Amino acid sequence: MDVLSSRILLNPKDPAITTAFYRDILGLAIYREFPGGTVFFLGGGFLEIVGRGEAERTDDVALWLQVRDLAATVAELRDKGVVLDREPRREPWGLDEAWLSDPDGTRIVLVEVPSDHPLRVDVRAPR
Template sequence: MEILSSRILVRPTDPATSLTFYRDTLGLAIHREFPGGTVFYLGAGLLELSGRGTAGDRANLALWLQVRDLETTQRDLRERGVTIVREAREEPWGLREMWIADPDGVRIVLVEIPENHPMRKDQR
């Protein structure tokens, strides 16, 4: 199987609130819009908000987003009124992480990869 591109699909319970969160609060750039949906850039990936979901357990879903500077990101999000679910800290595996959640409770893990981490050295 050859994968040419990919995106994460999120079916929000309140599309307008989720659109505001991802577009305005997080400041994600829009890749494209279509009737009933918006696709955002996520670095080399894409996030599509479309359709309407139902409330349910989102515990098995998380977005992993790499940022350049986690401390600055945490400060900026806090200033925008985003609730920090877990403060920025260094994990045992060497990454710096903090957690937030979208309006439906989808966990968003914001990650800074330190200069000396193996993920920076092996860029296959």
């Protein structure tokens, strides 16, 4: 398989409310809009809000969004009235995370990678 691009598809109960949340509250940039849907830039991928869903959300699925500064991001979201599901904290695996939910209950994990974390450190053997 040769994957050229990827995106996550969400089928919200109310597309207008969910689109507004990702656009106006989270501030994601729009990649493209089309009748019945909006695609947002999501770092190295895309998030597409399309169609209408009726199924209840599950904790088995979450969006993982890496941010530069978790404290600043949380403060900005609080200024917009967002209530976190879980306050920022350092996880046992060394990442700083805060959790919130979109209007349909999809969990969003905001992640800051500390400067000394292995994801930022070159672990290759010196030459």
